[in-house]
Amino acid sequence: xxxxxxxxxxxxxxxxxxxxxxxAEAIRRGWLHRVATxxxxxxxxxxxxxxxxxxxxxxxxxxxxxxxxxxxxxxSYAAAAEREVGEELGVAVAVRHRFTFQCRGAIAPYWLxxxxxxxxxxxxxxxxxxxxxxxWLGLSELARAVRRWPFVPDGQVAFGRYLRxxxxxxxxxxxxxxxxxxxxxx
Numbered sequence: 461x462x463x464x465x466x467x468x469x470x471x472x473x474x475x476x477x478x479x480x481x482x483x484a485e486a487i488r489r490g491w492l493h494r495v496a497t498x499x500x501x502x503x504x505x506x507x508x509x510x511x512x513x514x515x516x517x518x519x520x521x522x523x524x525x526x527x528x529x530x531x532x533x534x535x536s537y538a539a540a541a542e543r544e545v546g547e548e549l550g551v552a553v554a555v556r557h558r559f560t561f562q563c564r565g566a567i568a569p570y571w572l573x574x575x576x577x578x579x580x581x582x583x584x585x586x587x588x589x590x591x592x593x594x595x596w597l598g599l600s601e602l603a604r605a606v607r608r609w610p611f612v613p614d615g616q617v618a619f620g621r622y623l624r625x626x627x628x629x630x631x632x633x634x635x636x637x638x639x640x641x642x643x644x645x646x
Contacts, residue, residue, distance in 0.1 A: 468493040468530050473562070475571050483530050487568040495563075496540035497528030497615075498555050498575040499622055506596040508549075508579065509605060512612070513592040518567060523605070524612045525619040526574070527590075537573035545577060550585025553577045558622055566613045574618050 466483040470491045486493040500508035507525060514521045527548045531540040541555045555575035563572040586594060597605060606616065 466530055467533050469533055471571060475560070475562075480533050486570075490568050492562070492569055492571060494531035494537065494540075494571045494573070495528060496531050496537045496544065496573045496575065497526035497618060498541045498545050498577050499526050499558075499619065500545065500549070500577055500579050502579055502596050503581060506598050507602055508594060509597050509602065510586075510591045510594040513589065516590075519612045521592075522610045522612045524615045525602075526615050531573075538575065541573065541575040541577075548587050548590040549579070550587070551579055553579060559625060561618075561621065563614055563617065572614070572618055574622055576622070 467480050468483045468486060470478045470481045470486055470493055472478055472492065475492075475494070481491065481493070483493065485491070502508070508527075509523055509525060510527070511523050512519050512521060528541060528544045531537055532543075535543075537560065538555055538557060542553065545555065546552050555577045558574045558576055560571060560573040563570055584594065605611075
């Protein structure tokens with residue numbers, strides 16, 4: 461699969477803009493750039509988990525705990541997170557910023573802003589080029605899945621930070637006695 465041309469802002473160690481570069485070049489050269497992600501939960505607190513398509517350019521066939529992507533030139537982290545949720549899941553929602561950190565990254569370093577959103581009930585209109593399968597998992601199911609399934613390493617790091625930053629009463633639920641509710645794509 462050919463990488464699309466995707467201009468991003470190259471940033472420094474304090475997340476200040478240095479200039480505009482192609483994302484592929486930033487990754488290849490190990491230049492910092494910006495990425496926005498969102499942990500998606502349902503009204504009962506379950507977490508959305510999804511599998512990347514087998515033909516994806518990065519982390520093909522692996523599972524992830526967040527949806528997201530590169531922040532466009534001139535775009536805020538929150539606007540990028542909301543755009544990515546809309547593009548990948550087909551829903552418009554407001555996101556809440558949780559934290560931003562410099563992620564070492566499995567393939568390149570970048571600044572990562574982690575957001576959260578509660579998605580409306582109902583089936584999602586997922587983009588098959590971004591998501592091959594999805595399911596809603598409670599914490600015990602999620603813990604089992606992380607031990608068995610190949611997960612995107614950066615997503616695991618960010619999700620761990622996300623969980624540690626939540627007050628105990630705001631943690632995702634453990635509704636999971638009947639197994640995950642899944643989307644139609646596998």
